[in-house]
Amino acid sequence: MAEASEAQHSIFEAIRRRRVTRKFSAQPVERELLRRLVEAARWAPSAGNRRIHCFVVVDDALLIHKLRLLAPGMLGLPTALLIICTDWAKAEREGVKANDTTTWMDVGKAAQNVLLAAYEQGLGAGPVTSFSRSGAQTLLHLPQTITPELIVCLGYALPEPRLKRPGARNSLDLDAITFWNYYDR
Helix, strand or coil: CHHHHHHHHHHHHHHHHCCECCCECCCCCCHHHHHHHHHHHHCCCCHHHCCCEEEEEECCHHHHHHHHHCCCCCCCCCCEEEEEEEEHHHHHHCCCCCCCCHHHHHHHHHHHHHHHHHHHCCCEEEEECCCCHHHHHHHCCCCCCEEEEEEEEEECECCCCCCCCCCCHHHHCHHHHCCCCCCCC
């Protein structure tokens, strides 16, 4: 029981402490660490256990620079990227329709696993959804049936001042956002 409690504590600690990283050092991320992050993404829950996503890892500085030109949402200079893609040929074989929202939910679950695993491995990470999908598809030599959905920027984080928005703490007050059985406000 103590072992389970310790594991639960570390998970909640990672959830509370993990932050989006926007400033990275120039130190490259070791490929073994990147493989661990793909492993974390691979084990994310998948609707119907369909597993229609694949992952492209980019650690080439020139290719990262080119992708940054297509991604206004990519801040900082990450030394690696993990791109979560949907394999639409596999999705079609699995009976998944283009407007099926579970595909995006699966992308989000994989991304959250990567963000938490990156934190646990001592890396900074930040998700990016603002990028040219067709441009990234071309740069990464992806076939038309595979579309990039989300980029996770990765690297060793540089210290950043913690910005506080007015009222941001209120949005984390558990009693202010939790309702039991019925919404009562």
